[in-house]
Amino acid sequence: MDSEVATKVLAIVASVKRVDPATISPDAAFEELGIDSLDRLNILFELENTFNIDVPDDEARAVVTVKDMIERLESYLQRRTAQGA
């Protein structure tokens, strides 16, 4: 969880929830962090803008923890780099 992607994701989640990034446990489910459906939309919006990506709705629904979000994003960005996109 110490990659550049992880840092940015944690910063986005923290800014949407208006808390210190250090207080966010990546393994916790969104619900445990008090992140509701509308917060998730805001987080996705910031992620899409920050990383210049489009997250499909079913992919967005499948993510349940911050860690999950970071891992999926890292793997997607690696694939995109490999494809020279």
Add this chain to the structure above:
Amino acid sequence: MSRVAITGLGVVCALGKNVSEFRERLFAGRSAILPITGVDTSSLRFRQGAEVQDFNPSEYFDNTQRELLDRFAQFSVLAARQAMADAGITITPDLAPRTAVIVGASMGGKSTEDGGYQELYLHRRTRLHPLIIPRSMANAGASNICMEFGITGPAMAISTACSSANHAMGLAFAMVRSGQVDVAITGGSEAPFSYGMLKAWEAMRVVSPDTCRPFSSDRSGLILGEGGAILVLEPLERARERGANIYGEIIGFGMSSDAQHITRPCLAGPAQAMKNAMADAAIEPAAVGYINAHGTGTETNDRVETQAIRAVFARHADRVLVSSTKSMHGHALGAAGAIEGVATVLALRERMIPPTANFTSPDPECNLNLVVNKGQPAEVECALSNSFAFGGLNAVLAFRAPAALGL
């Protein structure tokens, strides 16, 4: 207090441009969800919608009216023309101030606004068309109905997102019941297919990339719809005296506010609105044979609405027939309750329950007595029509079949 009769119906939506077309497709379970043609969807995550097909405004409006009326207001005026002709009511000088026009509209003229802002921001024009405000204001439908018929009584638009039309019809019902007016023209209209609006809905992540399958285990979201529907209401005695065709009655109206979350539905608010509608109608849950559900086709709405129906109807929830006609005419937002009100009135009158189309497999969390994929004959005395809006504002109408009047 008067009993309130429904004596005129008008509808323009994806299922049809009049009551007869609407009725035929409604009971056949023919979904009118198709690829969106009015807006370029190449950069959207969804492509399907329930647009009014082959709609040519010049068939219905002269040049002056076309310039003045956004598509959403055209739908309300057209539906009102049909409903007033159906009711056979002429607005005389005596009746003009005793007639109300109460119409739901959630978004207003978004295509007009969108077009104007494109000129401003994209094409760098420095001035906007002077009719953008009168075309796009949410009360344009109500105002143009008044002007069309010369109605000078109480008139307004009600804007409570997806509950707009039910709130409008509930208020109109209360005004007729109390004797405040002799006739009410009520319903709702919406035309949300503008690029800006579709992008905004895309960001909500509630629109299906596939189709609308309410209560089905593989449901994947709502499908936006457009259109307008109008009901003419008057005191039952007045309707009988003038020998009017009586479709049925509105007998109760229930409202509530969730006061919980701006978009996530909860159980308590919808349950309270259904209870309030039945209490207002002075009927027991067992008298209700059909519920036209809010049934948007989102995972959460359909699960929570099921829980609310079970909480209110207890064991009778196993028997009461339920369907969501949004599976056919889409979610027409501020017009939804009006289109679904017409569907409910026709169901009671024709003793035929319209189905939830596009249904594939049951969801244990939506274990209701669903009518799926084709109309089901059923003699039902009373029905509810549910509308539960973003913002947590709930409005439920109770209807009674004309058979209860010996018709």
